[in-house]
Amino acid sequence: MTIIIGVGGCVAYFYFSNQFLDKVLLPAKGANAGRNINRANLIRPWLFLFPAIFALGLYLAYPVVATLWYSVTDRNQGGAFVGFANYQRMMADPKFWEALRNNMLWLIIVPAASTAFGLLAAQLTDRIKWGAFAKSLIFMPMAISFVGASVIFKLIYDTRPVDQNQIGALNALWLQFDGGIGSFLILRLLPGALMICAAVLALFVAYTNAQTIREKGASAGSVLRIVLIAVMAYVIYATLGLAYGAFTNVHPYGEPQTWMTIPGWNSFLLMVVLIWIQTGFAMVILSAALRGIPEETIEAAIVDGANPFQVFFKIKMPQIAGTIVVVWTTITLVVLKVFDIVFAMTNGQWETQVLANYMFDKLFRASDWGVGSASAMVIMLLVSPILVWNVYNARKEMR
């Protein structure tokens, strides 16, 4: 019943407003027919656009301003202007810094891993006969809600006391390791080697960028490149640290772990949920981009004696770079808004807090609108570079 009213009202608006314009207000007949038609055509676009503009303005543009206002006022003082007091209180909250730090990790790891897995899956499935079927299975988590995915992964991360059968797959797998040679290979050598590879890759990216700066000289783009090099330097430092840790950490073999309560690991395991969901998206987009590459370029490379890896990295990668950026930014947007997964699995306990959940916590549990709005503005601030970039690209395209 409510459904019919809601949908019917919407359709009725468009039909009757058009009828009104044509028949009553400016009828296309009589003495002023010509003028009336012209006037009606001036008004009609706005008639078509009005609901959309109204909804967009009210539900997206107005809140940006309103939230900005709330973030500099105090609700308890009757909405008095308090300047940056809310931001100062937020900065003083260690939970906020924890959320920001975790969000940064999410922002680096999730888009990178999803894009990498997506690229791998796209590249592999395009080569086989049942690729379409494989693709739709990898793409499937896209349809599963974050909450549903949280339940699915909670089952995987489940822990039972040591004397019972483990029903969580992760713990069952963990108990297979006993500290022998297999454990060394998988738990020390493999992650250590992966981390060293990541460090080398980061070094390579930083090096090529430094080369470009040296060749082209200082320009507007070199600021961006220097920032990128700084980020890569940090990545190298972090990955080498992790590689060292992979070889030296003492593992509690044979004891089931409560994964969700181990700081560091738990955030990473939450990220796995989102990576699992987003890989399919990256795969579909990148697969289309890979197929859009002109075949002549690949043929020419093969004729020139390039091996498959060279074809992939030197021919294909540069041609799909634009698409990779799009995929990366889209997943970045999803990550910035990630709320359900953390809310359902840990609710930000054990150092897994992220900004969106921190904000929800402040707004609806602590009823602290000032800090809540301030943290929402931080999310907005993080999104705005992508916003500017998108608008810039859209305008460029229309010209």
Place this chain on the structure above:
Amino acid sequence: MDGIAGRTSALNWIVQISVVALVALWLFPTLGLLVSSFRTADQISGSGWWGALTASEQNLTLRTANPGDDGAQMLVDGVYSVQGQLFGDGSEAEISTWGTSSLRISEFAPGDTADLSDGETLTVQADGAYIWTSPTEMTGRGQRIFVTATTPPEFTLQNYDRVLFSGDSTDGMTRAFLNTLTVTIPATIIPIVIAAFAAYALAWMDFPGRALLIAAVVGLLVVPLQLALIPLLRLHLEIGIGKGYLGTWLAHTGFGLPLAIYLLRNYMVGLPRDIIENAKVDGATDFQIFTKIILPLSFPALASFAIFQFLWTWNDLLVAKVFLIDATGETTVMTNQIVELLGTRGGNWEILATAAFVSIAVPLAVFFAMQRYLVRGLLAGSVK
């Protein structure tokens, strides 16, 4: 396209195997939930779900029939005895060891006779048949027996029955399912109607400020909806909508519109100009052009956005929590119901898994049925 220069079969095999591994890895989590939703609570806590398809060894605590019940006890040659079967009808479980004390659960082999106190004896066979004898008349409850049994794979629909049809207010999903539908259907259709008109105006009508509006839509595409929560909730409370379906539909409409307008406009711009100009020459009004020509031609774009919006509203938790669910909890949606179950029934995986699977079944069905449109929409939205 890589095959032009010839491809070794070894490489082909590596690719095949990697894809199988990747697909298995991606399918494994969901499969776990699906299998678990068909198992009983005992089975789930007894063994990992991956063992559900093979026979599993479990430690069970069972009880014989109560001697005090009518007809349970027989008197033969001066010996009282209770006979029966430990497992239910049709069970193919097989006992490997058993005991009568929780400290020594593997004291006896099947067929052994245990001496209980006061001259009582108990014999348990491998298939669960038992005889319990005593020289005097027995009273009270049945004897506890601890068995280690291998049970064959067994699946049940009991969980679905409980979650869907029991009407239980904490476990039941029926109401939440209907509420989710009530939120989802209008929240999918309303933005499509509004966006279709707006997209047509932006694509095919000439008016000042068009470029600016398009840029604004692209900008609003990335505004996080988190910003909208407090201002809009306050607005809804002030103008009297309060927390309810209407507010939720409006919120979903507002949040879905930028993508809808963007997708539909991009599609409509690509429609052939001739058709529209011919129609105008023939005297069709804009409204007629839109309903008779543009809408039918735009069906693929409409369908792909409809799927996005459907998945997004069906799977949404945040908007429902803020704009819909009030203190009474009458209007709870499935995602929220599951989060609450995670709190109250964190260990009851049979209920959790089933509830979660009920909630993801519909989007999965839509996904597999309309995957083509979903992919097309994704590509239109991202690849330019």
